[in-house]
Amino acid sequence: KEMSVIIETSKGELVIDLFTQQCPIATKNFLKLCKIKYYNNCLFHNIQKDYLIQTGDPTNTGKGGESIYGMLFGQDAKYFEDEIRPIFKHDTKGVVCTASNGPNRNGSQFFITTVDGLHQLDGKHTIFGQVAEGFDTLQAINDCYCDEDGRPLQVIRMKHTIILEDPFPDPPRGRPWIIVFFPMRRTAFPRRAIRIFCMWV
Numbered sequence: 001k002e003m004s005v006i007i008e009t010s011k012g013e014l015v016i017d018l019f020t021q022q023c024p025i026a027t028k029n030f031l032k033l034c035k036i037k038y039y040n041n042c043l044f045h046n047i048q049k050d051y052l053i054q055t056g057d058p059t060n061t062g063k064g065g066e067s068i069y070g071m072l073f074g075q076d077a078k079y080f081e082d083e084i085r086p087i088f089k090h091d092t093k094g095v096v097c098t099a100s101n102g103p104n105r106n107g108s109q110f111f112i113t114t115v116d117g118l119h120q121l122d123g124k125h126t127i128f129g130q131v132a133e134g135f136d137t138l139q140a141i142n143d144c145y146c147d148e149d150g151r152p153l154q155v156i157r158m159k160h161t162i163i164l165e166d167p168f169p170d171p172p173r174g175r176p177w178i179i180v181f182f183p184m185r186r187t188a189f190p191r192r193a194i195r196i197f198c199m200w201v
Helices: 024-035 068-073 135-142
Strands: 003-009 012-018 046-048 052-055 095-098 110-113 127-133 157-163 177-181 196-199
Touching: 003 024, 012 024, 012 135, 024 068, 024 127, 024 157, 052 135, 127 135
Parallel strands: none
Antiparallel strands: 003 012, 003 157, 012 127, 046 052, 052 110, 095 110, 095 127, 177 196
């Protein structure tokens, strides 16, 4: 059974079906980051027209982001392993993949393909989901004007995520994890800090 997440963006909504059985590590990471609102206000910082759109970095630089495993277990678990499955191909638009910077170096960033037939990406990235609804939104993001580095001239964000169903249990209660989100960074602050998200406390 495929689980789904709704992503509310500046251009409309995307509904993503997740392959939780085939890619449990990647989908658990995505779902738990959605649950703690890690992706709220992340920019689509890399838009390659008729190729892909990329987001998931709260620093909005394209160089940041951390997996849920790194948050829970420290720097040794910052990245998680690939789950490349031969049954999944980049054959249609709307394929959702981890945006890794090398083998087994997956964090929080991900990309969505915006055209069919990107088979040159097969075997290189973990495919963990597929856009089920909101292809007009996907096209609108794809069509925005960008600079030569692929950064859109218009601010386009992930505004909010809604989990329709999460098959994975949360980590045990009692962990003293408190995450604070600022526009350009994520850090740990005392409980009196403003705008805190308590993660499974």
